[in-house]
Amino acid sequence: MIERREFGYFTFGQKIMIRHVSLKSPSELFELIKKATPLHMYYSAAHYRYPQAPMEEKVWLGAELIFDIDADHLNLPCKERHDFSICEDCRSMLSPTSERCSTCGSIKVRRTDWVCENCIEAAKGEIHKLLEFLEVDFGISYSKISVNFSGNRGFHTVVNDEGLFTLDQMSRKEITDYILGSGLDFALYGIPIDRRRYPSAKFEYTDGSWRGRLARAAFEVIKDLHKPRIADRMVKLIGNKEYNKLLQIKDSLLKSWLDSPKWDALKPSVTKAIATLAIEEARGMIDSIVTTDIHRLIRLTNTLNGKTGFLAKKLEHDTLDQFNPFTDAVVMPDEPCRVHVIYMPKTRILDEWYGPYKNEYVKIPTYLAVLLLCKGIATIT
Amino acid sequence: MSILLSLEMIAKYPFTKAAKDYVSSLRIDIESLGSPEFARVYERAKFRVEEALERGGKSYEVGDVSVIMDRDLEVELLSFPLALFIVAAIDDDFATRRFGLVEAIRAEKLISKERLEVIEVLATEELGFNLKRVKKKLDKDYELAIHFTDYLREASRFNATEWKLINRYLENGYVNITQRELARLMRSSIERYIITRVKSIGSVRPLDYMREFVKEQKDKLLSRKYKIESSTFGPLPNSWPPCMKALYQNLIKGESLSHFANFAFASFLLNVGISVDDIVNIYSNRSDFDEKVARYQIEHIAGMRGSRTKYTSPSCSTMQTHGLCIEQGRLCGRIKNPLSYVRRFRRFKNQQ
Numbered sequence: 001m002i003e004r005r006e007f008g009y010f011t012f013g014q015k016i017m018i019r020h021v022s023l024k025s026p027s028e029l030f031e032l033i034k035k036a037t038p039l040h041m042y043y044s045a046a047h048y049r050y051p052q053a054p055m056e057e058k059v060w061l062g063a064e065l066i067f068d069i070d071a072d073h074l075n076l077p078c079k080e081r082h083d084f085s086i087c088e089d090c091r092s093m094l095s096p097t098s099e100r101c102s103t104c105g106s107i108k109v110r111r112t113d114w115v116c117e118n119c120i121e122a123a124k125g126e127i128h129k130l131l132e133f134l135e136v137d138f139g140i141s142y143s144k145i146s147v148n149f150s151g152n153r154g155f156h157t158v159v160n161d162e163g164l165f166t167l168d169q170m171s172r173k174e175i176t177d178y179i180l181g182s183g184l185d186f187a188l189y190g191i192p193i194d195r196r197r198y199p200s201a202k203f204e205y206t207d208g209s210w211r212g213r214l215a216r217a218a219f220e221v222i223k224d225l226h227k228p229r230i231a232d233r234m235v236k237l238i239g240n241k242e243y244n245k246l247l248q249i250k251d252s253l254l255k256s257w258l259d260s261p262k263w264d265a266l267k268p269s270v271t272k273a274i275a276t277l278a279i280e281e282a283r284g285m286i287d288s289i290v291t292t293d294i295h296r297l298i299r300l301t302n303t304l305n306g307k308t309g310f311l312a313k314k315l316e317h318d319t320l321d322q323f324n325p326f327t328d329a330v331v332m333p334d335e336p337c338r339v340h341v342i343y344m345p346k347t348r349i350l351d352e353w354y355g356p357y358k359n360e361y362v363k364i365p366t367y368l369a370v371l372l373l374c375k376g377i378a379t380i381t
Numbered sequence: 382m383s384i385l386l387s388l389e390m391i392a393k394y395p396f397t398k399a400a401k402d403y404v405s406s407l408r409i410d411i412e413s414l415g416s417p418e419f420a421r422v423y424e425r426a427k428f429r430v431e432e433a434l435e436r437g438g439k440s441y442e443v444g445d446v447s448v449i450m451d452r453d454l455e456v457e458l459l460s461f462p463l464a465l466f467i468v469a470a471i472d473d474d475f476a477t478r479r480f481g482l483v484e485a486i487r488a489e490k491l492i493s494k495e496r497l498e499v500i501e502v503l504a505t506e507e508l509g510f511n512l513k514r515v516k517k518k519l520d521k522d523y524e525l526a527i528h529f530t531d532y533l534r535e536a537s538r539f540n541a542t543e544w545k546l547i548n549r550y551l552e553n554g555y556v557n558i559t560q561r562e563l564a565r566l567m568r569s570s571i572e573r574y575i576i577t578r579v580k581s582i583g584s585v586r587p588l589d590y591m592r593e594f595v596k597e598q599k600d601k602l603l604s605r606k607y608k609i610e611s612s613t614f615g616p617l618p619n620s621w622p623p624c625m626k627a628l629y630q631n632l633i634k635g636e637s638l639s640h641f642a643n644f645a646f647a648s649f650l651l652n653v654g655i656s657v658d659d660i661v662n663i664y665s666n667r668s669d670f671d672e673k674v675a676r677y678q679i680e681h682i683a684g685m686r687g688s689r690t691k692y693t694s695p696s697c698s699t700m701q702t703h704g705l706c707i708e709q710g711r712l713c714g715r716i717k718n719p720l721s722y723v724r725r726f727r728r729f730k731n732q733q
Contacts, residue, residue, distance in 0.1 A: 136552075139552075171537045173703070174545065174546040188542065188548045209549070209551045211519070289701070293704075
């Protein structure tokens with residue numbers, strides 16, 4: 001159905017996207033790519049009667065259900081360590097939060113997001129949660145879901161199911177909220193989070209839907225109470241004193257929760273904190289704007305991402321776990337190339353370590369040089 | 382054959398295909414329904430229209446059987462297409478929507494008294510819902526589940542938190558629902574269908590025998606509209622940001638907004654100094670308008686009730702998450718809250 005889609009692309013050096021392009025066949029698409037050599041190539045998840053028309057005249061016929069997971073939105077601790085900024089005037093490397101260059105005083109400071117294997121692993125974890133939501137809760141079959149590497153820091157998931165094609169924006173918002181765990185009403189679930197009386201609700205770990213998910217995640221939260229990841233957030237919610245009390249009774253609490261959750265065994269405020277963290281652990285961190293936008297353009301699968309030179313590769317379900325962009329998405333040639341690098345953290349690409357580089361001329365393989373050039377942290381000499 | 386094929390069933394549910402087929406097999410045209418032998422049909426059709434426009438379905442809501450159905454099933458059945466025609470002749474958007482809503486409320490009342498088998502047939506065969514039987518004991522006993530796409534088509538517009546998908550039991554694509562909840566979902570679907578039926582008739586000239594009644598109804602609608610316009614602030618204020626202008630225009634057209642959109646708009650109006658009375662008036666164009674409910678909610682946002690918190694309007698980024706921001710703020714310059722637009726506009730005006 002290529003003729004129903006809208007295409008759009010950026011060319012080198014151009015800041016405005018060329019949009020509303022309509023193509024009749026895959027061969028027209030290949031011709032366009034060869035002729036325009038786009039920096040980024042996009043297509044619409046939506047189908048239109050007139051894809052080339054301006055937005056309000058396109059006539060929307062439906063759209064695939066799409067999800068975007070980006071390591072950048074996961075608040076990962078590694079981000080602080082590897083992101084940085086550079087001054088566009090004097091080309092010095094700055095801390096990621098700088099607004100003004102400390103060397104020349106310029107305000108033309110550009111932030112550079114780096115990506116590491118930890119970022120990719122975290123994004124994969126979210127993809128696995130998302131896939132479970134889609135398959136188990138929404139009953140969408142495996143064969144209708146495809147996962148692509150975005151070519152930078154995340155993954156796109158596309159559901160191509162005719163039955164879901166005409167879901168409107170509000171329905172997609174509900175699906176988004178469901179996956180993000182947003183708007184869950186503890187009282188409706190019978191979880192006592194204040195002093196009101198609730199009908200006793202029977203939870204089973206084997207339950208489906210958020211009911212079972214909440215139960216299982218809450219058990220894990222209690223089990224991992226001592227781990228910093230949980231402890232820090234728990235202290236923020238209930239304070240040190242309550243947290244220490246909770247930690248002391250952890251073992252007996254786990255024992256009483258062994259068969260099924262006993263929400264009412266604790267103070268309402270503590271129950272609420274556990275349930276809140278359980279949602280945070282169990283939800284899939286998708287970008288809500290992407291999924292609810294029924295006119296969204298997304299990166300065309302198996303094209304180059306102009307921010308990295310990596311391939312936005314279609315992944316098979318059984319290769320997702322092993323996928324590593326620094327080996328599997330590298331497609332540029334390996335001929336050595338001389339570039340001036342402003343800064344590059346220590347990086348492993350195609351099983352070889354490089355850097356760290358700081359303000360120096362280096363001879364590196366083309367695929368790495370392209371990555372640095374695309375990120376704007378190196379120049380050709 | 383289908384459970385629906387009895388005169389009683391099609392009289393109860395005149396929007397069904399079975400009913401439509403039966404009526405057209407009688408070969409009676411709208412013109413002849415004006416003759417004395419069909420006087421009761423005309424009376425009943427007028428009642429249906431007035432019930433919708435004047436009483437907003439109040440008589441149906443109390444569940445008075447004698448009002449919900451005429452004793453003569455043929456009269457009851459024939460009055461429906463005639464009422465559709467009359468509403469089309471009134472040719473007013475508000476009237477059409479209100480008629481759809483009230484007829485759907487009537488159907489919901491009847492549906493909720495049916496056996497499960499009948500409801501299933503109506504929902505699947507007539508409304509195209511994908512249903513299945515389940516047995517699940519949660520807070521309630523559930524016997525039915527509906528595919529999430531059919532569920533969302535209706536329920537994503539409902540405001541109560543128990544309708545939010547995340548607060549439902551969703552397994553393998555199906556959402557558990559009770560019979561009563563199914564009837565509520567069916568009501569929305571029927572409402573949309575009836576509105577489409579009226580619109581598909583197009584604008585027609587009233588026939589001689591109904592001319593006076595149609596004119597009467599049009600006059601009443603006109604005076605109601607005049608009341609709304611004269612009591613509010615007239616044309617759309619220039620000082621409002623595009624998002625709020627869009628919400629206002631939708632409301633004036635009588636479209637229903639999401640709970641969040643209503644909250645955003647009402648809190649915005651209160652913050653720019655518009656009175657509760659005027660806001661209630663703006664909302665009176667909704668087909669399901671109920672003054673008591675609207676006033677309570679607006680007073681709540683104003684901090685006159687409940688927690689006494691006075692709400693400011695949601696930020697631009699929240700508006701964006703809910704899909705209410707227009708062109709990603711391109712028309713607004715750098716602001717973080719729709720209220721800033723108004724302040725900046727006023728400051729600019731003052732400088733001039």
